[in-house]
Amino acid sequence: MIVATYNVNGVNGRLSVLLRWLEERRPHVVCLQELKAPQEKFPEIDLAKAGYRAIWHGQKSWNGVAILVRGAAPVEIRRGLSGDPDDLQSRYIEADIAGLTVGCLYVPNGNPAPGPKFDYKLRWFERLTKHARSLVKKETPVLLCGDFNVMPTELDVYKPERWTDDALFRPDVRAAYANLVKQGWTDSVRHLRPDERIYTFWDYFRNAYARDAGLRIDHLLLNPALAPALKSCGVDRHVRGWEKTSDHAPVWIELAAPRRAAGTRKR
């Protein structure tokens, strides 16, 4: 099955692009970020017509995350991360999809750094890392994916020297990402393509897409129970070239059908 993550940058403004891509790629599971829509304005009907059922955590104007499943309903496990009752931003939602746990996240941007926004990013990352610790050790498959707003290494930036002081690439934020991954997660795309320059985001201006001045900031992490199922991956970068498109491209992985121990039954 195909599982994808896609920062849509406005789920209503990009609806035609999203529907076109869903029809083309036909992913089974899709994690969306930056809905930029309040809870009641999520395009539930249009997505249902396209064959997808969804859970989502909306927010007026900004943020917002959703999980779509083709032909089945995701079962919500949680929304939001514990550790800060004052945090009202919609950046995390988690679902059970027939035994697969999927966490969909949108890490704060953090710029300008240093500053309160960067502090919020690092604190949010700490809360994510704490929650991820309980997910990674599950004996059932877990996928943690979304817009991490971190380029993990120099291979993930078109011009690393330009980004050293940026909230997406500072040493402390890269360390936060590395610290999360070393819990035992597999960075799917980097695992399959260890030496390749791969980007998932290109700025709208400075002709960034045409120049291939991109960043790899959208990641799909697998826990040890799921990692052996990883078969292939890709970035649908052509979608970034469509009219009225997001500044991110969809990223997907192909997973082998879940294996079940003899004698066990689904549900």
Place this chain on the structure above:
DNA sequence: ATGCCGTGGAAACCACGA
């Protein structure tokens, strides 16, 4: 080097994104 583009919401500009 830089929000130069783009979105949503409110207000006829602003906050925000990476």
